[in-house]
Amino acid sequence: MLTRRYVLAAPVADLPHPNHFRLETVELPAPGEGEILVRNEYISVDPGMRGRLSGVVTYAPPLGIGEVIEAATVGEVLVSRHPKFAVGDHVVAGFGWQEHALSNGRGVRRIPDDRLPRSLWIGILGIPGLTAYFGMLEIGRPQAGETVLVTSAAGPVGATAGQLARRAGCRVVGVAGGRKKCTWLGELGFDAVVDYKAAPDLGVAIAALCKDGVDVLFDNVGNAMIDRVLPIMRPFGRIVVSGQIADYNVPPEARVGITNTIAFIGQRLTMRGFVAFDYAKEFPRAWADLGAAVLAGELQYREDIEDGFEHLPEAFIGLFAGANFGRKLIRTA
Numbered sequence: 273m274l275t276r277r278y279v280l281a282a283p284v285a286d287l288p289h290p291n292h293f294r295l296e297t298v299e300l301p302a303p304g305e306g307e308i309l310v311r312n313e314y315i316s317v318d319p320g321m322r323g324r325l326s327g328v329v330t331y332a333p334p335l336g337i338g339e340v341i342e343a344a345t346v347g348e349v350l351v352s353r354h355p356k357f358a359v360g361d362h363v364v365a366g367f368g369w370q371e372h373a374l375s376n377g378r379g380v381r382r383i384p385d386d387r388l389p390r391s392l393w394i395g396i397l398g399i400p401g402l403t404a405y406f407g408m409l410e411i412g413r414p415q416a417g418e419t420v421l422v423t424s425a426a427g428p429v430g431a432t433a434g435q436l437a438r439r440a441g442c443r444v445v446g447v448a449g450g451r452k453k454c455t456w457l458g459e460l461g462f463d464a465v466v467d468y469k470a471a472p473d474l475g476v477a478i479a480a481l482c483k484d485g486v487d488v489l490f491d492n493v494g495n496a497m498i499d500r501v502l503p504i505m506r507p508f509g510r511i512v513v514s515g516q517i518a519d520y521n522v523p524p525e526a527r528v529g530i531t532n533t534i535a536f537i538g539q540r541l542t543m544r545g546f547v548a549f550d551y552a553k554e555f556p557r558a559w560a561d562l563g564a565a566v567l568a569g570e571l572q573y574r575e576d577i578e579d580g581f582e583h584l585p586e587a588f589i590g591l592f593a594g595a596n597f598g599r600k601l602i603r604t605a
């Protein structure tokens with residue numbers, strides 16, 4: 273059968289552009305013994321993928337030219353010659369930006385719980401939710417009464433991280449772009465929100481909402497953001513380095529650094545980065561906890577689902593301008 277896929281056409285040096293991606297139509301052979309053919313129904317659009325498009329090694333090897341863009345997927349098994357999968361099964365996998373995939377089943381999971389929308393398994397129950405869960409609870413370790421600041425707070429990682437800190441009894445302040453996103457964070461229970469696009473001086477605006485300082489900074493944005501918050505970190509504060517979206521498109525030589533490092537000594541601070549997969553063995557515990565909280569209506573989420581496989585590149589580029597409002601997914605026709 274014929275299927276379409278997006279591959280990397282050229283390494284990305286700064287801002288991604290549609291020409292960095294090439295749409296190909298390829299022929300898939302019929303599944304062999306032990307293989308399945310899957311039609312991808314939902315395909316994720318992830319800011320973290322940006323690091324793999326530059327041709328340099330970051331925490332993951334770079335994608336080569338001509339390789340399919342990586343992404344999480346939810347799909348339906350169309351043909352199965354695999355003992356563990358049946359036709360019609362819905363599966364979570366990492367098949368990337370392609371309409372169909374042939375697989376030997378490695379890394380493919382049947383969707384375990386029909387009570388939740390399937391797309392959530394690559395959203396709040398997928399890597400974004402797991403990043404929030406382990407980053408906030410294991411590294412941030414929020415304690416009741418503390419102040420937690422979350423940046424890119426209206427994204428799937430940030431919104432989940434903030435709600436988990438609220439659940440732990442913290443006062444939670446978010447930073448997001450635009451009134452709509454800030455209003456939504458208020459509805460989720462964030463105690464205060466800064467619209468960084470409207471604040472004349474973001475450091476001053478954050479400090480005004482965190483009068484007693486910040487115990488946990490859960491940062492998705494990058495160096496300039498961390499540098500702004502360092503002077504108001506409280507003793508023994510924790511900085512969770514989750515992502516650096518403001519820095520991803522800036523070549524290393526042009527990036528701003530972190531200068532307010534004296535705060536690490538005076539305030540005995542800890543700053544730690546992590547990759548969600550570090551906690552892979554503990555994912556089942558998080559799925560149970562997050563899934564139960566979603567079902568009980570105690571944890572809210574927002575999805576931004578767009579129809580049309582061919583919209584993948586624009587959807588990805590849009591992340592860097594804040595065009596998404598919630599977990600960005602493409603639904604194939």
Ligand SMILES: NC(=O)c1ccc[n+]([C@@H]2O[C@H](COP(=O)([O-])OP(=O)(O)OC[C@H]3O[C@@H](n4cnc5c(N)ncnc54)[C@H](OP(=O)(O)O)[C@@H]3O)[C@@H](O)[C@H]2O)c1
Pocket residue numbers: 318319320321399400403424425426427428429430447448449450453492493513514515516517518519546547548549591592593594595596597598
């Ligand atoms: N460590 C890990 O294992 C791991 C795993 C997954 C994701 N992550 C990271 O977690 C972060 C959040 O991911 P997500 O999936 O939830 O996506 P997300 O927060 O929805 O990312 C897109 C959002 O980033 C904000 N943004 C874009 N450019 C910005 C800039 N220059 N300054 C400030 N904000 C900017 C925009 O929101 P506004 O409209 O509010 O500006 C945009 O909607 C990303 O940095 C990602 O790389 C880390």
